[in-house]
Amino acid sequence: MPLVDIRDVRKSYGAVEVLKGVSLDIAQGDVAAIIGRSGSGKSTLLRCINGLETYQSGSICVDGVEVAGEKTNLRELRRNVGMVFQQFNLFPHLTAAQNVTLAPKVVNKTGETQAMDLAKEMLAKVGLSDKAGNYPSQLSGGQQQRVAIARALAMRPKVLLCDEITSALDPELVNEVLRVVERLAKEGITLILVTHEMRFARDVGTKLVFMHAGKAHEEGPPKALFDAPRTPELRQFIGAPA
Amino acid sequence: MTYKLQFGELLPYMGVLFEGLLFTVVLTLISTVAGVGLGIGGAAARTFGPPWAGRVFVIYVELIRNTPFIVQLFFIYFGLPALGLKLSESQAAFLAMTINLGAYSTEIIRAGVEAVPKGHIEAGVSLAMTKWEVFAHIILKQALQKIWPALSSQIIIVMLGSSVVSQISAEDLTYAANFVQSRNFRAFEAYFAVALAYLGLAIVMRAMLRGIGRLMFPGH
Numbered sequence: 001m002p003l004v005d006i007r008d009v010r011k012s013y014g015a016v017e018v019l020k021g022v023s024l025d026i027a028q029g030d031v032a033a034i035i036g037r038s039g040s041g042k043s044t045l046l047r048c049i050n051g052l053e054t055y056q057s058g059s060i061c062v063d064g065v066e067v068a069g070e071k072t073n074l075r076e077l078r079r080n081v082g083m084v085f086q087q088f089n090l091f092p093h094l095t096a097a098q099n100v101t102l103a104p105k106v107v108n109k110t111g112e113t114q115a116m117d118l119a120k121e122m123l124a125k126v127g128l129s130d131k132a133g134n135y136p137s138q139l140s141g142g143q144q145q146r147v148a149i150a151r152a153l154a155m156r157p158k159v160l161l162c163d164e165i166t167s168a169l170d171p172e173l174v175n176e177v178l179r180v181v182e183r184l185a186k187e188g189i190t191l192i193l194v195t196h197e198m199r200f201a202r203d204v205g206t207k208l209v210f211m212h213a214g215k216a217h218e219e220g221p222p223k224a225l226f227d228a229p230r231t232p233e234l235r236q237f238i239g240a241p242a
Numbered sequence: 243m244t245y246k247l248q249f250g251e252l253l254p255y256m257g258v259l260f261e262g263l264l265f266t267v268v269l270t271l272i273s274t275v276a277g278v279g280l281g282i283g284g285a286a287a288r289t290f291g292p293p294w295a296g297r298v299f300v301i302y303v304e305l306i307r308n309t310p311f312i313v314q315l316f317f318i319y320f321g322l323p324a325l326g327l328k329l330s331e332s333q334a335a336f337l338a339m340t341i342n343l344g345a346y347s348t349e350i351i352r353a354g355v356e357a358v359p360k361g362h363i364e365a366g367v368s369l370a371m372t373k374w375e376v377f378a379h380i381i382l383k384q385a386l387q388k389i390w391p392a393l394s395s396q397i398i399i400v401m402l403g404s405s406v407v408s409q410i411s412a413e414d415l416t417y418a419a420n421f422v423q424s425r426n427f428r429a430f431e432a433y434f435a436v437a438l439a440y441l442g443l444a445i446v447m448r449a450m451l452r453g454i455g456r457l458m459f460p461g462h
Contacts, residue, residue, distance in 0.1 A: 050368055078370040089365035093383045093459065103369035106379055135460075148365075155369060 001064065003028045003159055003190055004049060009058035011044060018044045019055065020214035026159070026192060026207070031185045033201035033222065034194045036211035037237065042194040045211070046161050049192070050081040063158055079107065082152030082160040086167050088144045090136040096123060096147045097132040100154045107155070122150035126180050142173030146180055159190040166197060178204075198238065202226050210234045249431050255422040262418025263439055269332075269414060270401040270447075273339035277400070278393070280340060281347025282382065288348065289355045290373050299348055306345030312406050314338050319410045335407035335414070343400045350392050354385030387459040394451040398444050405440070415439055 004026035011019040018041045026032050034042045047053040049060055051067050051074050060067040065077055090099050097119035104110040104118055123129050126146035136144050145165055152160055162181065166174045178197060182204050185191055195201055201208055201222055208222040212233045218225065229235040252259070284303065287295040306314065318341075319334035329337065358381050366376035386393070408417035419436040423429040 052364055052368065075370050075372065078368060081368075083365075083368040085361060085365060087359075087361050089359070089361040091362060091365070091380050091384075093387065102379060103366075103371055106375050107370045151369070 005061040011055040031191045032207040033205035034209045040211040041214045080158040082157035084162045086164040088148045126150045142176045162193040251428045262415040266415040276340040277343025280344030284348030285351035303345045331412040335412040354389035390455045
């Protein structure tokens with residue numbers, strides 16, 4: 001059974017249909033890169049997976065649990081689904097370590113000592129052990145995003161959603177964040193990334209999804225797809241010769 | 243006509259004046275804590291609560307902000323006994339001040355809540371926190387930090403406005419001044435001294451509130 005199973009999902013904002021029947025399987029350990037033009041529904045799809053957005057029809061199951069199910073405990077579901085945002089969204093009134101430990105303490109009732117160990121472990125994972133006591137305003141964009149990744153990982157999710165996590169960064173800061181994600185991928189964590197980093201999608205991804213006009217237009221192994229796109233839309237999007 | 247200032251005439255009444263000052267300070271402290279608490283609840287209800295709770299607070303806020311404080315005070319002290327709720331002068335004063343500050347601080351804190359980026363709420367929710375946990379741990383402190391200067395000013399205004407409670411014979415600083423000048427007929431001296439006391443109190447409170455702000459909101 002796939003870890004994330006998306007079946008014919010449709011979503012509209014008023015009269016505008018953003019997702020027009022998306023189907024997609026993400027298996028345990030997959031690193032799925034979702035690419036596509038602005039407005040193709042990539043981010044909306046991602047936000048549907050942890051229930052930040054609702055959808056009108058179809059189904060999304062995470063680890064066998066239907067996101068929009070009437071009896072679904074969204075809190076339980078979200079413990080399994082981490083998310084990292086384009087705008088970092090760190091809590092400015094908390095230090096890096098406190099950002100990491102807030103949810104474990106509040107949601108999982110992790111004790112103070114354990115929480116401190118957890119902060120150390122997670123910040124080490126993103127290479128920021130020395131920044132535990134810093135507030136977000138004292139960190140660079142790249143460092144902030146790495147803290148945001150550590151914060152999401154602290155809940156030990158089964159799948160991590162990354163919504164254009166390098167798009168708000170200065171070019172020279174993009175790589176430090178991508179290196180962290182690459183390390184996570186090697187550790188075997190299941191990742192779903194909406195990204196514009198084509199090289200990264202090709203080198204690190206195990207699966208490439210090209211969204212077009214509200215549908216998963218084309219999907220497959222990244223290298224194969226980049227080398228030989230089957231549809232003219234993908235060909236045009238990645239600038240491959242026709 | 244000349245008037246000879248005789249501040250010495252106040253000396254026998256220093257005890258009365260000091261007790262009045264103490265009452266004003268305690269009245270302000272308690273109603274500040276309760277009023278800001280009420281304001282936090284109101285702001286939470288208006289931004290995160292069910293629609294009916296939001297509407298209740300809209301009505302409450304508009305009712306209080308658009309009527310004079312002294313009328314609110316009289317209503318509580320003279321009006322409520324008709325419904326069987328008889329309060330002492332002090333109880334009525336505490337209640338009126340709390341309700342008054344509660345309404346203003348609801349609006350002030352709500353503005354702060356709305357200034358917190360929506361992304362922080364999404365981040366909290368994505369970390370499996372409930373919306374009330376998000377409010378308590380993520381939104382509230384940021385909101386208070388944003389509006390702390392405005393809230394501080396409102397607290398000072400309420401402290402100064404507390405002088406009105408002397409009208410129901412709550413024995414505050416202004417009541418003490420009325421008492422003193424009715425005994426020694428030294429109105430200028432009595433009210434001058436009390437005006438200075440209010441001024442001093444306001445300056446000290448402002449400094450304290452600034453200090454509390456610095457302690458509560460590090461890292462900005």
